[in-house]
Amino acid sequence: xxxxxxxxxxxxxxxxxxxxxxxxxxxxxxxxxxxxxxxxxxxxxxxxxxxxxxxxxxxxxxxxxxxxxxxxxxxxxxxxxxxxxxxxxxxxxxxxxxxxxxxxxxxxxxxxxxxxxxxxxxxxxxxxxxxxxxxxxxxxxxxxxxxxxxxxxxxxxxxxxxxxxxxxxxxxxxxxxxxxxxxxxxxxxxxxxxxxxxxxxxxxxxxxxxxxxxxxxxxxxxxxxxxxxxxxxxxxxxxxxxxxxxxxxxxxxxxxxxxxxxxxxxxxxxxxxxxxxxxxxxxxxxxxxxxxxxxxxxxxxxxxxxxxxxxxxxxxxxxxxxxxxxxxxxxxxxxxxxxxxxxxxxxxxxxxxxxxxxxxxxxxxxxxxxxxxxxxxxxxxxxxxxxxxxxxxxxxxxxxxxxxxxxxxxxxxxxxxxxxxxxxxxxxxxxxxxxxxxxxxxxxxxxxxxxxxxxxxxxxxxxxxxxxxxxxxxxxxxxxxxxxxxxxxxxxxxxxxxxxxxx
Amino acid sequence: xxxxxxxxxxxxxxxxxxxxxxxxxxxxxxxxxxxxxxxxxxxxxxxxxxxxxxxxxxxxxxxxxxxxxxxxxxxxxxxxxxxxxxxxxxxxxxxxxxxxxxxxxxxxxxxxxxxxxxxxxxxxxxxxxxxxxxxxxxxxxxxxxxxxxxxxxxxxxxxxxxxxxxxxxxxxxxxxxxxxxxxxxxxxxxxxxxxxxxxxxxxxxxxxxxxxxxxxxxxxxxxxxxxxxxxxxxxxxxxxxxxxxxxxxxxxxxxxxxxxxxxxxxxxxxxxxxxxxxxxxxxxxxxxxxxxxxxxxxxxxxxxxxxxxxxxxxxxxxxxxxxxxxxxxxxxxxxx
Numbered sequence: 001x002x003x004x005x006x007x008x009x010x011x012x013x014x015x016x017x018x019x020x021x022x023x024x025x026x027x028x029x030x031x032x033x034x035x036x037x038x039x040x041x042x043x044x045x046x047x048x049x050x051x052x053x054x055x056x057x058x059x060x061x062x063x064x065x066x067x068x069x070x071x072x073x074x075x076x077x078x079x080x081x082x083x084x085x086x087x088x089x090x091x092x093x094x095x096x097x098x099x100x101x102x103x104x105x106x107x108x109x110x111x112x113x114x115x116x117x118x119x120x121x122x123x124x125x126x127x128x129x130x131x132x133x134x135x136x137x138x139x140x141x142x143x144x145x146x147x148x149x150x151x152x153x154x155x156x157x158x159x160x161x162x163x164x165x166x167x168x169x170x171x172x173x174x175x176x177x178x179x180x181x182x183x184x185x186x187x188x189x190x191x192x193x194x195x196x197x198x199x200x201x202x203x204x205x206x207x208x209x210x211x212x213x214x215x216x217x218x219x220x221x222x223x224x225x226x227x228x229x230x231x232x233x234x235x236x237x238x239x240x241x242x243x244x245x246x247x248x249x250x251x252x253x254x255x256x257x258x259x260x261x262x263x264x265x266x267x268x269x270x271x272x273x274x275x276x277x278x279x280x281x282x283x284x285x286x287x288x289x290x291x292x293x294x295x296x297x298x299x300x301x302x303x304x305x306x307x308x309x310x311x312x313x314x315x316x317x318x319x320x321x322x323x324x325x326x327x328x329x330x331x332x333x334x335x336x337x338x339x340x341x342x343x344x345x346x347x348x349x350x351x352x353x354x355x356x357x358x359x360x361x362x363x364x365x366x367x368x369x370x371x372x373x374x375x376x377x378x379x380x381x382x383x384x385x386x387x388x389x390x391x392x393x394x395x396x397x398x399x400x401x402x403x404x405x406x407x408x409x410x411x412x413x414x415x416x417x418x419x420x421x422x423x424x425x426x427x428x429x430x431x432x433x434x435x436x437x438x439x440x441x442x443x444x445x446x447x448x449x450x451x452x453x454x455x456x457x458x459x460x461x462x463x464x465x466x467x468x469x470x471x472x473x474x475x476x477x478x479x480x481x482x483x484x485x486x487x488x489x490x491x492x493x494x495x496x497x498x499x500x501x502x503x
Numbered sequence: 504x505x506x507x508x509x510x511x512x513x514x515x516x517x518x519x520x521x522x523x524x525x526x527x528x529x530x531x532x533x534x535x536x537x538x539x540x541x542x543x544x545x546x547x548x549x550x551x552x553x554x555x556x557x558x559x560x561x562x563x564x565x566x567x568x569x570x571x572x573x574x575x576x577x578x579x580x581x582x583x584x585x586x587x588x589x590x591x592x593x594x595x596x597x598x599x600x601x602x603x604x605x606x607x608x609x610x611x612x613x614x615x616x617x618x619x620x621x622x623x624x625x626x627x628x629x630x631x632x633x634x635x636x637x638x639x640x641x642x643x644x645x646x647x648x649x650x651x652x653x654x655x656x657x658x659x660x661x662x663x664x665x666x667x668x669x670x671x672x673x674x675x676x677x678x679x680x681x682x683x684x685x686x687x688x689x690x691x692x693x694x695x696x697x698x699x700x701x702x703x704x705x706x707x708x709x710x711x712x713x714x715x716x717x718x719x720x721x722x723x724x725x726x727x728x729x730x731x732x733x734x735x736x737x738x739x740x741x742x743x744x745x746x747x748x749x750x751x752x753x754x755x756x757x758x759x760x761x762x763x764x765x766x767x768x769x770x771x772x773x774x775x776x777x778x779x780x781x782x783x784x785x786x787x788x789x790x791x792x793x794x795x796x797x798x799x800x801x802x803x804x805x806x807x808x809x810x811x812x813x814x815x816x817x818x819x820x821x822x823x824x825x826x827x828x829x830x831x832x833x834x835x836x837x838x839x
Contacts, residue, residue, distance in 0.1 A: 307725075309724075309725060329724055329725060329727060330727055330729055333726075333727030334727070339725055341725060346719070346721060346722070347721050347722055347725055348722050348725060348726070349719065349722060350714075350715055350718040350719050350722060350723075350785070351718070351719065352718050352785045352786050353714070353715075353718060357711065357715075361711070361715055361723070361726045361728070362726045362727045362728075364708040364711060364712075365708065368707070368708045371707045371708050371709055372706060372707055373706055373707055373708060373711070375706070415726065
């Protein structure tokens with residue numbers, strides 16, 4: 001495949017957002033007629049990379065070469081004109097318009113420059129749909145009336161209505177039934193036979209084995225492997241690349257004497273239909289328990305259900321012998337639980353506000369008398385909590401959005417520290433945190449445990465769970481498949497457990 | 504960066520917290536520019552109508568007219584900061600003003616009128632709040648429904664007639680004898696509502712929670728804030744402000760009419776927006792909103808003094824809203 005010059009070469013692509021470097025010098029090379037798979041965990045940079053490729057994001061640095069020429073994809077239209085089409089996971093169709101109108105949205109065939117030639121659009125659309133194996137979809141139907149699978153076909157027809165040379169598909173199989181997936185693969189095969197390149201994003205390794213030619217693995221905004229053979233690279237190696245360490249993290253020492261008091265948190269038979277099976281768990285002050293599992297294993301759902309953000313189907317959560325009201329965040333917070341959620345910006349932070357106000361938001365009654373805030377006391381308490389965690393800059397008056405990812409996470413931790421919480425639930429604590437700042441966060445988490453907090457953490461990074469936690473629960477498809485002390489596990493054991501049956 | 508944190512890390516003594524935090528009084532560029540616009544308007548008024556504009560009577564008139572819509576705007580500002588909207592304020596003012604001026608209510612005198620106006624306002628706010636916070640309705644829809652039915656009920660009560668107020672103690676509040684140091688009582692009420700509103704927004708947990716809910720409702724919920732109860736309270740607050748405004752309007756007009764408070768919802772929203780309140784929630788100031796009200800009222804006054812028709816006023820208002828938002832967008836992008 002090497003001799004012909006690549007269709008697309010992205011080189012040293014860098015893109016930063018406030019507080020986080022989403023892409024850090026990524027290379028991607030795609031040949032005409034190949035299926036190039038892009039793999040990586042949530043937050044690894046896949047979405048940012050394809051948005052750069054679609055012209056929706058402008059890279060801070062790096063070069064893009066298209067058919068041998070340097071180019072800049074200044075807008076989605078520019079990318080479209082070159083022949084790069086993107087089918088996003090959240091389909092960008094207009095539900096109130098017909099199939100044909102959606103397919104030709106923005107480039108309608110017109111007479112006299114503005115009168116849409118509807119019949120021509122419908123005829124062409126029908127031909128496109130037939131080529132995609134879905135001739136049964138009526139081009140005049142409203143897109144909103146179609147099934148998810150049919151909508152995806154429409155999205156693909158829209159891509160093909162342009163003179164397309166590269167199609168990016170973002171998790172196209174996520175919403176499809178198995179036989180629909182077969183049809184999808186047939187379409188991908190037909191496209192590549194015509195010389196069209198496909199960049200295919202999926203979490204499902206077995207799909208990549210079936211249709212992929214080469215694989216690029218992203219992790220933490222870097223391409224940790226480029227152009228691996230999709231069919232021959234062992235699954236374990238691929239997963240190790242996705243979840244493994246690419247720097248030597250420094251993990252803090254575990255306490256030598258694990259004589260632990262009685263459990264502070266007890267979870268009994270907790271389950272949510274379709275998300276995770278009944279779970280039993282005990283958490284003692286001073287220990288860190290890790291949940292290891294891939295995306296979709298139910299790990300975040302478990303954390304949020306314990307916290308009351310989701311209502312359990314069965315089971316109960318007990319803190320200090322008192323049963324929490326199910327599905328009530330306020331009950332959980334009052335009992336001493338604190339959550340540092342996975343999507344920090346969407347679920348935890350008030351981005352327009354200062355660090356102080358973000359830290360104090362859960363403990364306002366401590367600085368107020370009959371609702372009246374003592375702002376001096378609030379500021380001092382927030383300052384003390386952020387200093388305790390060495391949050392930088394050492395000035396809690398700055399807006400929280402100006403902080404780096406690691407320091408934003410510390411602001412969330414400081415919130416619960418200030419509240420005096422006793423059980424910390426950490427969902428992907430180092431997501432979006434620069435690699436260099438992680439060791440410090442690990443040390444902070446361990447120190448909080450040493451000071452008597454019970455910590456339950458979720459991470460898709462196996463080394464992180466093994467390095468930080470005392471005990472580990474391995475999850476697969478909503479089930480706990482293994483429990484062990486972290487010292488007794490190694491990365492490969494866990495990967496095998498996480499993937500069992502997947503190969 | 505990778506060095507582990509040690510608890511022994513020296514920290515600055517607690518007695519010297521960094522004092523770079525927000526000062527008690529630090530007017531931002533936004534507020535200053537609004538003050539500038541207001542001063543420019545005063546200048547225009549003074550130049551075009553040197554005799555009548557700066558006359559004490561006229562200044563009193565401007566402030567009195569600003570009082571009614573001003574009180575409504577304070578409530579509206581809270582609602583918008585929390586990410587909501589209240590389209591029913593004008594209808595609530597109308598309903599409260601006619602309910603408080605029926606013959607039956609007027610039998611109970613001053614207290615009866617004041618009490619009824621406030622209770623009707625809070626009652627409407629309660630309905631809005633319950634529908635939105637616990638019924639899961641979109642604020643736009645719930646308050647639009649309240650707008651329609653509130654106006655309808657007001658018409659039903661009055662049968663389209665003007666209900667003249669006969670209670671002298673109420674009418675007396677609008678007369679010159681009751682001015683305190685030259686300040687009309689209505690203006691004092693407006694000032695008090697403004698100060699209380701500012702304090703509630705900036706110095707209480709209620710204000711903080713309102714901003715948190717508007718800035719990121721999901722984060723507020725996961726931080727342990729009772730988002731639904733907070734939303735209920737916010738619409739109650741807006742209703743309360745409408746009730747107070749209705750009473751002021753009764754004093755000002757000496758009557759209750761079902762057409763009262765016409766388009767107050769738009770005036771209040773516009774004043775809050777030019778005052779710098781984000782329509783998406785999470786940011787806003789009482790000071791800005793009150794300046795917005797004063798700017799609009801002053802414009803209306805200048806146009807009236809210069810015998811310009813209300814159509815020209817409307818066009819000018821629209822232009823000011825657009826200009827203010829454009830200016831704010833520029834200052835907010837350059838300052839951050």
